[in-house]
Amino acid sequence: MGSIIVEKSALQGELEISGAKNSALPILAAVLLTDEEVILHKIPVLSDVETMIDILRTAGKNVVFEKETGTVRVSGGILHTHVPYELVRKMRASFNVLGPIAVIMGESSTPLPGGCAIGVRPVDFHIEGLKKLGFDVNYDHGEILAKRGNKPEEVAVYLPFPSVGATEHIMSVAAVLPGVTVIENAAMEPEIVDLQDLLNEMGANISGAGTSKIMITGVKKLHGCEYTVIPDRIEAGTYVLAILTTGGEGLIKNVRTDHLDALWAVLEKTGAIVKKGENSVEVKSWNNWRGCDIDVMPYPGFPTDLQPQAIVYLSLAQGTSMITENVFKTRFAHVGELVRMGANIKIKENTVIINGVERLQGTTVMGTDLRATAALVIAGFAAEGETEVTQAEYIFRGYENVIEKFAKLGGKIRYVPGGVPEI
Numbered sequence: 001m002g003s004i005i006v007e008k009s010a011l012q013g014e015l016e017i018s019g020a021k022n023s024a025l026p027i028l029a030a031v032l033l034t035d036e037e038v039i040l041h042k043i044p045v046l047s048d049v050e051t052m053i054d055i056l057r058t059a060g061k062n063v064v065f066e067k068e069t070g071t072v073r074v075s076g077g078i079l080h081t082h083v084p085y086e087l088v089r090k091m092r093a094s095f096n097v098l099g100p101i102a103v104i105m106g107e108s109s110t111p112l113p114g115g116c117a118i119g120v121r122p123v124d125f126h127i128e129g130l131k132k133l134g135f136d137v138n139y140d141h142g143e144i145l146a147k148r149g150n151k152p153e154e155v156a157v158y159l160p161f162p163s164v165g166a167t168e169h170i171m172s173v174a175a176v177l178p179g180v181t182v183i184e185n186a187a188m189e190p191e192i193v194d195l196q197d198l199l200n201e202m203g204a205n206i207s208g209a210g211t212s213k214i215m216i217t218g219v220k221k222l223h224g225c226e227y228t229v230i231p232d233r234i235e236a237g238t239y240v241l242a243i244l245t246t247g248g249e250g251l252i253k254n255v256r257t258d259h260l261d262a263l264w265a266v267l268e269k270t271g272a273i274v275k276k277g278e279n280s281v282e283v284k285s286w287n288n289w290r291g292c293d294i295d296v297m298p299y300p301g302f303p304t305d306l307q308p309q310a311i312v313y314l315s316l317a318q319g320t321s322m323i324t325e326n327v328f329k330t331r332f333a334h335v336g337e338l339v340r341m342g343a344n345i346k347i348k349e350n351t352v353i354i355n356g357v358e359r360l361q362g363t364t365v366m367g368t369d370l371r372a373t374a375a376l377v378i379a380g381f382a383a384e385g386e387t388e389v390t391q392a393e394y395i396f397r398g399y400e401n402v403i404e405k406f407a408k409l410g411g412k413i414r415y416v417p418g419g420v421p422e423i
């Protein structure tokens, strides 16, 4: 696997944010629900998106990805109902095709996705949800087999935790099942609203996304449409935190600032200057930024996907910060690597206690997952000397043109290639 080599740099300038990975993936899975052509815009060129496109092609769909414009055209029917292990093991979000294939074809099978570097990630809510929708779901020799059955006229699916993936999976399948389905304690992330909007463009009847109660009245058939995905709030937040951690300033464009209120609240507490525009944000660091406490929570709380990058920022703040991770309670693989760079961080159960230090030092560190790798790259820009982030390909799963974008901000960064990692 390859490395990203980073030298100390104050990041500044302008940058345009790409379409949201976490919208693109469930939206591509939902497109399985129609034979007609769906044209999607602003699909980011990422290894996770390529994996989802491979899954659609394996299922029999025609997919054309025009990478220069970010346009994806999907058409044709499903021919195969089994999703092979080589694709499922690459990306957890691939599990979200099980229900859409089964609802159209009568059955579908896929290997159970394993854990990954950010912790144990079960799929029990997905399975319980599909069962409530009348599916017969069985587990045999590492494979999940889902068979379509009779859905009761009215069903309420209560999620024990507002799981993003389970909300999206159940919502997509229920869109084409008869009767009414209500998802209670649904995830409220903007990407759920984006999926609802896409499905409604395809002829579904769904309301309530963005709240904890989503109501789906099934329709017989979905049709083709043309749709543009929302900007990636996690990509935007990552570049904002990178700029601030290196003491720079910048203008980030194509941002839905209302999707990042929890981040702005934290940054304002630390003393950073944040000026929100219509579709952009301008940020400027303040030399002696202060530490602050963060509770990582499902949306609209502070996103777990920005927790590693926030830890780097707060490692260089004045005073003590506490971050409590309530979504993936063991998501701290990056902490040990940051300590090796000179950060003063202790882990106590699902909380990290950060005592701000004056500087970090460059060394060789290892990326362990997508956001952890982004955090280590940010730490490298702030650290004295040179930092080598190994297993760096994780970053390409979620950041489009990441080397070019950091370089555009004046970051001294280069990539020494290797293979693409899999979870």
Ligand code: UD1
Pocket (backbone or CB within 6 Å): 021, 022, 023, 025, 092, 093, 120, 121, 122, 123, 124, 125, 126, 127, 161, 162, 163, 164, 165, 166, 187, 191, 304, 305, 327, 328, 329
């Ligand atoms: C999605 C995002 C990921 C983000 C996460 C939380 C995509 C493609 N990925 O992942 O970037 O970090 O939301 O915002 O959108 N859980 C169960 N059983 C289940 C499902 C989830 O116990 O069946 C638990 C998980 O272990 C975790 C919590 O619920 O502790 C939230 O996970 P979930 O929201 O499902 O995350 P993903 O959809 O996998």
